[in-house]
Amino acid sequence: MLTGADPWFEDWRIMKVSFSVNGKDVHVDVEPKTTLLAVLRDHLGLTGTKAGCENGDCGACSVLIDGDLRKSCITPVKQIEGTAVTTIEGIHDENGGPNDMQQASWTTAPPSAVTAPRG
Numbered sequence: 839m840l841t842g843a844d845p846w847f848e849d850w851r852i853m854k855v856s857f858s859v860n861g862k863d864v865h866v867d868v869e870p871k872t873t874l875l876a877v878l879r880d881h882l883g884l885t886g887t888k889a890g891c892e893n894g895d896c897g898a899c900s901v902l903i904d905g906d907l908r909k910s911c912i913t914p915v916k917q918i919e920g921t922a923v924t925t926i927e928g929i930h931d932e933n934g935g936p937n938d939m940q941q942a943s944w945t946t947a948p949p950s951a952v953t954a955p956r957g
C-alpha cells in the first residue's frame with residue numbers, strides 16, 4: 839500500500855519550491871524529480887539555458903547556484919529550495935548589456951566547422 843511516507847510516492851507528489859532566479863523570488867509547484875532545467879525553460883520561460891545531452895556531459899544547461907557552477911539538467915528542483923540561481927539572462931553589465939566575458943567569447947571564438955574555409 840502506498841502512503842505519504844513511501845519514497846516512490848514522495849517523488850510524484852507536487853511540492854512547492856521557492857528560490858530566486860536572477861535576483862527575483864520565484865515559487866513553483868512541481869514534482870520533486872523535475873529538473874531545474876525543465877523549471878527554468880518550461881515554467882519560467884528562461885530559454886537561455888539550453889538543453890543538450892540532458893545527462894550531465896555537455897554543460898549546455900549550466901547555471902550558477904549560490905555562485906557554484908552546476909548542470910541544471912541533472913539537478914532535481916527539490917535540491918534548490920532557498921538558493922539563488924543565476925542563468926545566462928542574469929549575467930550582464932551594470933547597463934543591462936553583455937558583460938566583458940560574453941563580449942570576449944563573441945570576438946575570440948574560432949570559426950565554426952560550418953563557416954571555416956576549407957584548406
Ligand code: FES
Nearest residue numbers: 890891892897911
Ligand atoms: S544538457 Fe548537457 S550537461 Fe546538461
